[in-house]
Amino acid sequence: MSRQLWASALLASVLVVPSIAAAASDAELAEIREQIKQMKESYETRIRALEDRLKAAETAATSAPAPVAAQAPGPSASTLAAFNPGIAVVLQGNYQSLKQDPAQYGFNNIQIGEEVTPGRRGLGLAESEINFFASVDHLFAGNLTVSLAPDNSVSVEEAYGLVTALPYGVVPKFGRFFSGVGYMNEQHQHAWDFQDAPLAYQAFFGGQFTQDGAQVKWIAPTDTFLEFGAEIGNGDAFPGSPRNSNSAGAWSAFVHAGGDIGASSSWRAGVSYLDTRAVDRIGKLPDTTGNIAQTSFAGKTHTAIADFVWKYAPDGNATRTNFKVQGEYFWQRARGDMTYDSDGAPGLTNTDAYSANQSGWYLQGVWQFMPMWRVGLRYDRLSQGTPEYGTNTAFLATDPFSPQRATMMVDWTPSEFSRFRIQYAQSKTRPDFTDNQFFLQYILTLGAHGAHKF
């Protein structure tokens, strides 16, 4: 109330001022002008000083090295979460129409792992994946990829530590990891350009070769990329098998080179070697009755791979259009004993010496012809060589035959995090066993931003 009174009084006095001023003498007027001028100057100086201080504060704020820290929420809420690893999830599913029964899938004269199939018929969930990645401390980083299979089983796809503190281009890795041999082997299945693995990968690696062991890579200090790698592992994975042994069951070595050709092209090429041992490695082979028989292999397998990839994008800008060609050649030599088992159940079995020199290759091209849309073609071919079965010859389908497959796909990638694919393949892995395979597939990625691997 009193404030209102004061305000009206002030208002009144202001209204009255002009009349007073009018009544005042010229001398008084000059004095008042001088006073106002002084006040104005004094205020201007103070405002200028304030402006300067504000500017200084602004500069200090913008040049402060870590404004991010200042923006972070209160420590009580974030301390625990702050050290959480990056988490990424991949969701996949598909529809598959297969002319031939997947239970009858096998390669004529080439022993493949028992779990190698083109997948189920009809609608299905595909592998889901959860990945965790973070620095462990100042020396190590850690990575875990858990795979959730549609049958509700959980498996550890990769779980490895990485030494990050070593100089001179030395990068050691230990734990379970996709071997660095070849080109595609290190890539996760959801990053492949086709839904399924090339026939050579299916035949010689059971899909993909995983090491449980250690790897050392050395990057040469050259402007052209030159990488040397060596691995040692237990060799539990196909073409090896668990052996109940204290010694290592697999070792490998590889060299990769790569670089750019102008701004538009880049390439990588390499050669790799893998040596594995197996004891009672369960596999499958078509037999004389036309059924898929169970086999067991004990012995040594040597695999060599030559791989290359070439990527092209106008000016190196892959966002609009780009083209990619990749191919790998596999050569595998196996020596040991093989047991033929007609149906995997107690019954007819026969064991004899086994040896084979076999090879296979694939070549594929993928073209992004406009943003978000790609088409791809792939051709696969395997050469059975001259496998020596000994007395097992009597039971097995031994007609000479070269498995081959032609595949085409179209995919739509609305953002970096989702992809939908249609794929059609004509697959001839056994005589009189032509499979027409039609796939629809989705891949969704959520969580931490994944790496754009070459």
Place this chain on the structure above:
Amino acid sequence: MHSIVKWLAAALLAATVSPAYAVLNVFATVPEWGALAEELGGDAVKVYVATNALQDPHHIEAKPSLIARARSADLVVATGAELEIGWLPLVVQQAGNPQIRAGQPGYFEAANYVTLRDKPARLDRAEGDVHPAGDPHIQGDPRNISRVASALAARLAEIDPANAETYRSRYKTFDEKWRAAIARWEREAAPLKGVPILVQHKGFTYLIAWLGMKEVAALEPKPGVEPTVSYLSEVLATIQRQPVKIVIRAAYQSDRASQWIAERAKITPVVLPFTVGGDPEAKDLFGLFDDTLARLLKAIG
């Protein structure tokens, strides 16, 4: 076989005992920081620029060539703010060079030295390719270049003390020239103040803020999502209510969306170099802004 081993051994020896260069190897992720490192380092540095102005900086792969160059880098100069999230961490991890790991003096992020704009209020991929820390395209404002230059000069001096004096004096020269240039650009750009525009991708936030232009809409429905005809029609409706003069895009972007809207709305499409090397005139940092302003001023007539 024996000769191959000998040849390999010789190659290895040659590679490892290559002469110790006195120059500092700088690995710049984008052309603007490469150009800045050249300005500040002169002959004391050897600069490798990982990407060019015609590449979309969001979509780079960890190519073998990048790993090879990161292997021998003494200093990585990156933008930060997650611009290089898709490839730089992988390159650094595979290079076996602990000097350039994040947090080390050999790892420099420009975005740490400027105030980032457009920090998203909602962090969700449904909002498109959002950058959690804020817009990383900081090179659009020359005052940001000033701030980064000062920090980068200090960093160069820190990791290469032998040439500290060179960096200091080159910084002083650059800073004087740059400040004079900013004053000149700001005078020249006065007619751009308040001009309403469209952008293809929200990559010009800092340039627009500096020049006082008005961004009415972007052609991408969400950052990083390709423009669609239905969304472009919405933009067309927007600019009928709020007329704009020009539509701008970066040199690395497709012209289709800009052309589509420009024809229908009768506005001028403008290609800006976006960074050093985006067009022949933008051959260094000074040329970048000279050319950017020249193109904008010409377009608004």
